[in-house]
Amino acid sequence: MRVDDFDFNLPQELIAQRPLAVRDASRLLVVHRNTGRLEDRQFTDLVEYLHPSDVLVINDSRVLPARLWGRNKQRSGVIEVLLLRPRGEGQWEVLVRPGKKARVGAVIEFAPRLSCEVLEITDSGSRVVQFSFSGDFEAVLAELGETPLPPYIHEKLDDPERYQTIYAKHSGSVAAPTAGLHFTPQLLAAIDQMGVAVVPLTLHVGLGTFRPVQTERVEDHVMHEEFFELSAESAALINARRQAGGRVVAVGTTSVRVLETLAHDDGTVRAGAGWTDIFIYPGYQFRAVDALVTNFHLPKSSLLMLVSAFADRETIMRAYEHAIAQRYRFFSFGDGMLLL
Numbered sequence: 001m002r003v004d005d006f007d008f009n010l011p012q013e014l015i016a017q018r019p020l021a022v023r024d025a026s027r028l029l030v031v032h033r034n035t036g037r038l039e040d041r042q043f044t045d046l047v048e049y050l051h052p053s054d055v056l057v058i059n060d061s062r063v064l065p066a067r068l069w070g071r072n073k074q075r076s077g078v079i080e081v082l083l084l085r086p087r088g089e090g091q092w093e094v095l096v097r098p099g100k101k102a103r104v105g106a107v108i109e110f111a112p113r114l115s116c117e118v119l120e121i122t123d124s125g126s127r128v129v130q131f132s133f134s135g136d137f138e139a140v141l142a143e144l145g146e147t148p149l150p151p152y153i154h155e156k157l158d159d160p161e162r163y164q165t166i167y168a169k170h171s172g173s174v175a176a177p178t179a180g181l182h183f184t185p186q187l188l189a190a191i192d193q194m195g196v197a198v199v200p201l202t203l204h205v206g207l208g209t210f211r212p213v214q215t216e217r218v219e220d221h222v223m224h225e226e227f228f229e230l231s232a233e234s235a236a237l238i239n240a241r242r243q244a245g246g247r248v249v250a251v252g253t254t255s256v257r258v259l260e261t262l263a264h265d266d267g268t269v270r271a272g273a274g275w276t277d278i279f280i281y282p283g284y285q286f287r288a289v290d291a292l293v294t295n296f297h298l299p300k301s302s303l304l305m306l307v308s309a310f311a312d313r314e315t316i317m318r319a320y321e322h323a324i325a326q327r328y329r330f331f332s333f334g335d336g337m338l339l340l
Contacts, residue, residue, distance in 0.1 A: 001218040001282065005313065007299045008320055016333035017155045019162045024184045027328055027335040031319050033311045038322055043182045043336050046293070052195030053246035054291075055238050059177040059254045060200040062168035065145030065160075070110040072101045079108055081116070081129075082148060083141075084174060084206060085227070090131045093122065095207070102127055114140050138171065148174055150332055152298075163332075172204030172227065178332045179252035179294045197246075199237050203228040203254040203276075212300040218281050223302060228258045229273040238288075239268045247290035253303050256280070256289050256310075263288035281305040282313055292339040296323060296330040311339055 020026055028046060030039040041048075050056070066083040079102060082095040094116075096102040102118050109115045113134035120128045133140050147160040157163060165180035166188070192198060208224030215221045238259075242248055250256045261276040262269045267287050279302065292310055297303040308316045319337065328335045 003213050003216060003218055003221075003300050006213075006218075006301075006304050006308065008317065008324075010299065010324065010330060014324065014327065014330045014334075015152050016329040016331060016335075017153055018157070019181065019333045022184070023166075024182055024187045026182050029319060029323055029328060029335065029337045031311060031315065031337060031339050033315065033339060036315050036318070038319060040326060044187060046187070046338060047190055047194060049291075049338060049340060050191060050194060050196050050249065051247065053241060053244060054249050055197040055199055055241040055246055056191060056249050056251060057199050057201060057234075057238065057255045057259065058165070058167055058180055058183075058251045059203050059205075059258075060165070060167050060169040061173040061177060061202050061204050061254070062171045063147055063164055063173045063176050063205075064171050065141055065147050066174045067146040067148045068110050068114075068141075068144060069146075070108040070115070073107045073109060075101050075106075077101065081108060081110075082174065082207075083145075084126060085204075085225075087128060090133075090137070091119070092116075092129055092131065094127050094129050095125075096127050099125065110144055111140075114144060150175065152331060153333070167200065169200070170202050170204075170229075172202075174207055175205045175209060176332065177203070177205055177252045177254045179336065181333070182293075182336050183251075197237055197241055199234045201228065201230045201234055201255060201258050203258050205254055209254075209301075209303065212298060213302055213305070218305060221279065221302065223277040223279040225275040225277045226254075226257070227274070228261065228276050230258055230262055230269065230271050232271040235262070235269050235271040242267060242288075242290075248288055249291040249293065250289045251293045253292075253294055253297075253306050256292060256306065259288040260284075260286065280309050282309045284309045286310060294337050294339065295332070296320065296328065296334055296337060298331065307337075307339065 084093045116129040
């Protein structure tokens, strides 16, 4: 399977640069997988497609203020450090720009109470660093760090909370689980009042999620790892709803990856925590997910391949062509899609 089969041309003006004033005022393209029928709706219309017996699975990960600005003690100029994933004992894998100022042994200072030393350079060009800090690391990071935005967003965000879901709880992501950005307290309350169970899991989103696949063949791509957790309580509720005839409606590809990582062949899921590198592309047989709320994804990305596996490539590419023709807003702050 060729990666180029998942490419498409997107006018730059359709890449949303800022969130809408009201989260759930976005549009919703409804895709009926069995028939290929497309419907242009509003995101608040989601309630019309849910059943009281369903379970809505959300990712409650919170985006870290993962971008830091510092200086090399031996060199002039500013250095950007972006946290990717913890390695334990104060060590993190990070991206550094410019890389020439972050050779092994370099010490980068961010403030009198926060610095890091470069321990190694990975095969991908990232760095492993050892942080030194005073006090609680998360508190220091909250004070000194910035919420990172994807590189295709060129405008500064007035309110960093708009790049967080309203139910974000557990810090650890370097990018938002963007399908959840559309939900408001009022919409979630309406869904709850219907009888739909809203169940959380956690997957800390890494930057690799949004990167285009670099190999020529889809099958040759190696997925990055991301940390996940599904509690026993959430697993039990998901299984009970599905066994009673309800559907598992995943909010975001991140929720899909956790559910499918933990799924048994009979569609039930087990509780668990750990790292997943599951790569879902056409040909994959889904076990735990019945419907999917998602955003519009980057060309040649693993996320586009995942949704093409959930529907099929032809249906998804036709839906994307329709969305472009109808001037939908794309990517993180863009509009949503419901795959039924």
